[in-house]
Amino acid sequence: MPPISSHFLELFDAAGQARGVHISAELWSRIRDKALPILERALYELDPSCRPQPEERPEPVAEWESLLAYWDFTYPPAYDVACAHCGASTPDWRADEPRRFRLRGANLGGLVTFQCQSCKSLILKKHFKKHLTVECLPYVERCS
Known part of the structure; x- marks a missing residue:
């Protein structure tokens, strides 16, 4: 590759350390479809916070309400949730806005799962x- 081109230019600082690359719009339009997936994968490894968040499905509140409707345990339902890993907690997960914990599932067998929004x-x-x-x-x- 030529050291100086109007389409591709490697950028270096005064100490000779690589700092970036400039690609012309014309060159980018020719390589975009092949280069973008490679760049995104590398970017997500270098900076995971750049990953797009997966679309969150709604909380299954109807499952929770079914559990309450058929509640036959010897104690009242508890609405408090606490995370042993990061220390987040709430006395009533339903009242939090924004949610500290999201309901992930509930079943009539008594298993209720939450996901901590912090960790x-x-x-x-x-x-x-x-x-x-x-x-x-x-x-x-x-892993995907």
């Missing part, structure tokens, strides 16, 4: 007939 940990509240147990699992990023 993305998963909080499992397991309702048994006479007692409740709580587990907090750290967030694990899935």
Whole structure:
């Protein structure tokens, strides 16, 4: 590649360290479709915060309401949620705006799951007939 071109120019600082690249609009239009996926993958590795957030599905509140409608445990329902990993907590997850914890699922067997919005940990509240147990699992990023 020629060292100086109106279409491609590598930029260096006074110490000779590479600082960037300038690509003309014409060159970019020719390579964009092939180069952009490669650049995005590299960018997401260098700076994960640049990743687009996946679309969040709505909280399954109807599942929670079904659990409450058929509640036959020996204790009242608890609305408090706490994350053992980052220390976030709330006395009533339903009242928070914005949400500190998002309801991920609830079933008639008594399992209710939440996701911490601070550290993305998963909080499992397991309702048994006479007692409740709580587990907090750290967030694990899935490979795609």
